[in-house]
Amino acid sequence: xxxxxxxxxxxxxxxxxxxxxxxxxxxxxxxxxxxxxxxxxxxxxxxxxxxxxxxxxxxxxxxxxxxxxxxxxxxxxxxxxxxxxxxxxxxxxxxxxxxxxxxxxxxxxxxxxxxxxxxxxxxxxxxxxxxxxxxxxxxxxxxxxxxxxxxxxxxxxxxxxxxxxxxxxxxxxxxxxxxxxxxxxxxxxxxxxxxxxxxxxxxxxxxxxxxxxxxxxxxxxxxxxxxxxxxxxxxxxxxxxxxxxxxxxxxxxxxxxxxxxxxxxxxxxxxxxxxxxxxxxxxxxxxxxxxxxxxxxxxxxxxxxxxxxxxxxxxxxxxxxxxxxxxxxxxxxxxxxxxxxxxxxxxxxxxxxxxxxxxx
Ligand code: SAH
Numbered sequence: 001x002x003x004x005x006x007x008x009x010x011x012x013x014x015x016x017x018x019x020x021x022x023x024x025x026x027x028x029x030x031x032x033x034x035x036x037x038x039x040x041x042x043x044x045x046x047x048x049x050x051x052x053x054x055x056x057x058x059x060x061x062x063x064x065x066x067x068x069x070x071x072x073x074x075x076x077x078x079x080x081x082x083x084x085x086x087x088x089x090x091x092x093x094x095x096x097x098x099x100x101x102x103x104x105x106x107x108x109x110x111x112x113x114x115x116x117x118x119x120x121x122x123x124x125x126x127x128x129x130x131x132x133x134x135x136x137x138x139x140x141x142x143x144x145x146x147x148x149x150x151x152x153x154x155x156x157x158x159x160x161x162x163x164x165x166x167x168x169x170x171x172x173x174x175x176x177x178x179x180x181x182x183x184x185x186x187x188x189x190x191x192x193x194x195x196x197x198x199x200x201x202x203x204x205x206x207x208x209x210x211x212x213x214x215x216x217x218x219x220x221x222x223x224x225x226x227x228x229x230x231x232x233x234x235x236x237x238x239x240x241x242x243x244x245x246x247x248x249x250x251x252x253x254x255x256x257x258x259x260x261x262x263x264x265x266x267x268x269x270x271x272x273x274x275x276x277x278x279x280x281x282x283x284x285x286x287x288x289x290x291x292x293x294x295x296x297x298x299x300x301x302x303x304x305x306x307x308x309x310x311x312x313x314x315x316x317x318x319x320x321x322x323x324x325x326x327x328x329x330x331x332x333x334x335x336x337x338x339x340x341x342x343x344x345x346x347x348x349x350x351x352x353x354x355x356x357x358x359x360x
Contacts, residue, residue: 001030001259001260001262003256003259003260005208005212008208008211008256009204009205009208011023011252011256012204012207012208012244012249012252012253012256013204013243020248020251020252023252023255023256024251024255024282024285024286026255026259027254027255027256027258027259027285027286027287028285028286028287030258030259030262030287031258031262031287031289033262034262034263034338035262035263035289035338037326037327037328038289038327038328038329038330038333038335039284039288039289039290039291039322039327039328039329039330040091040265040289040290040291040330040333040334040335041089041090041091041290041291041292041293041329041330041331041335042089042091042092042093042128042130042267042290042291042292042293043080043081043083043084043087043089043091043092043093043292043293043295044092044093044095044292044293044294044295044296045072045077045080045081045092045093045094045095045295045296046095046096046294046296046300046301046304047071047072047077047094047095047096047111047296048069048070048071048072048096048097048099049067049069049070049096049097049300049303049304049305050069050070050071050096050097050099051096051097051098051099052097052098052099052100053097053098053134053172054168054169054172055157055167055168055172055233056167056168056169056233056234056235057167057196057199057227057229057230057233057235058230058233058306058307059230059232059233059305059306059307059308060097060304060305060306061233064232064233066232067232067303067305068303069303070300070303072297072300074107074110074111074114076297077094077111077115078111078114078115078118080092080295080296080297081115081118081119081127082118083295084127084295085119085127087293087315088331088332089293089315089331090127090128090330090331090332090333090334090335091127091128091129091130091151091334091335092115092127092128092129092130092295093129093130093131093132093151093153093292094108094111094112094129094130094131094132094133095131095132095133095153096132096133096134097134098133098134098135099133099134100134100135100136100137100140102140105136105140105143105144108131108133108144108147109143109144109146109147110147112129112131112144112147112148112149113147113148115127115129115148116129116147116148125334128150128151128334128335128336129148129149129150129151130149130150130151130152130153130192131144131149131151131152131153132152132153132154134154135154135176135177135180136180137183138183138186138187141180141183141184141187141189142187145187145188145189149189150188150189150190151189151190151191151192151220151221151336152184152189152190152191152192153192153193153194153221153223154177154180154181154184154191154192154193155193155194155195155196155223156177156178156181156193156194156195156210156213157177157195157196157199158195158196158199158202158206158210159195159206159209159210159212159213160206160209160210161174163199163201163202163206164177166200166201167199167200167235181193181217185218190220190221190336190337190340191219191220191221192219192220192221192222192223192265192267193214193217193219193221193222193223194222194223194224194225195207195210195224195253196224196225196226196227196271197224197225197226197227197242197244197246197249197250197253198226198227198242198244198245198246198249198250199227199235199242200235200238200239200240200241200242201238201240201242202242202243202244203243204243204244207244207249207253210253211253211256211257211260214257214260214261215260215261218339218343219261219264219339220264220265220337220339220340220343221264221265221266221267221290221337222257222261222264222265222266222267223266223267223269224250224253224254224257224266224269225250225269225270225271225272226246226247226249226250226271226272226275227242227246228246228271228274228275228307228308229307230305230306230307230308231308246275247272247275247276247279250269250272250283251272251282251283251286252286254266254268254283254286254287254288255286255287257287258286258287259287261339263337263338263339263342264337264338264339265289265290265335265336265337265339266287266288266289266290267288267290267291267292268280268283268284268288268290268291269283269292270292270294270310270311271307271310273311273313274307274309274310274311280318280321280322281321281325284322284325284327285325289335290335291318291322293313293315293318294312294313334349336348336349
């Protein structure tokens with residue numbers, strides 16, 4: 001859909017409830033037309049909170065001494081992968097703080113190939129694997145791809161260079177982030193990026209610019225969530241305000257993104273579900289078609305404190321809420337982004353499933 005920048009800015013600035021509900025109905029219509037009422041699942045394992053980065057907003061930043069650092073063993077990750085299969089969740093996402101050593105990349109590559117090996121033993125397509133472990137070199141991304149990972153999430157946080165720099169230390173460079181996104185695409189990953197909404201100093205023009213960024217970069221997956229201030233980070237003390245409410249702002253951004261990019265995958269983030277009890281419901285109506293049920297073992301959950309008071313929802317809770325509003329979880333389906341295949345003019349691999357007996 002073609003929308004002008006001023007039109008999108010007007011929507012983001014508006015506080016008229018009718019304009020919001022009409023935006024939501026348009027987004028929902030486009031989503032149902034292109035993707036149906038299915039919601040894809042990625043079981044999320046936050047396998048380590050060790051981080052060499054120092055992002056001003058994130059509780060995992062290396063300077064935060066207030067959390068206990070952990071790193072889950074390969075065996076524990078494999079156990080959770082097995083559990084993921086048992087639940088009928090056909091994809092897994094491995095996330096961590098940033099550790100770029102070859103040793104750590106070796107670890108993740110080994111885990112990825114073991115998950116592939118273990119989950120395909122029965123002759124099925126096995127678990128789909130998404131990684132979200134930050135900035136690495138081209139060779140390291142390649143290694144992980146060759147090991148069997150096929151989706152990668154790396155948020156740009158803000159596509160505005162100066163806003164990006166205002167929330168990161170100087171040595172975390174905007175251009176480096178862009179290079180990483182290029183590398184991931186070049187290697188053949190399904191590439192996801194995204195932003196936080198409600199950042200100090202963020203304007204609605206920045207958000208419009210972010211939407212253009214996603215379109216221009218031709219992304220396959222999008223993750224957007226509200227910025228949730230963490231008391232143990234420097235950004236918490238910022239006196240600058242954002243131009244938009246983080247919750248409604250995220251809902252509007254999801255809806256606009258869905259109208260602009262009908263065939264990408266878009267997650268309803270945990271942050272959105274943390275900030276408001278209606279986060280999941282509205283996120284799906286706005287066009288979100290992916291959820292990430294949390295599989296991180298309970299003993300570590302509290303220490304993966306990107307932000308605080310993260311909402312944990314048992315899987316069956318999520319399922320009932322999804323179904324209560326007329327959507328359905330896509331058990332047994334990888335749910336790759338349609339966009340990735342259309343773009344490369346290769347047929348959508350509809351036959352890929354985990355052998356749960358649920359064919360497409
Ligand atoms: N190190 C990995 C993944 C961990 S952070 C990576 O950089 O990709 C995952 C995402 O959490 C970040 O990209 C950021 O958008 C989000 N995040 C971090 N701190 C946050 C906060 N205080 N509020 C909301 N989202 C936050």
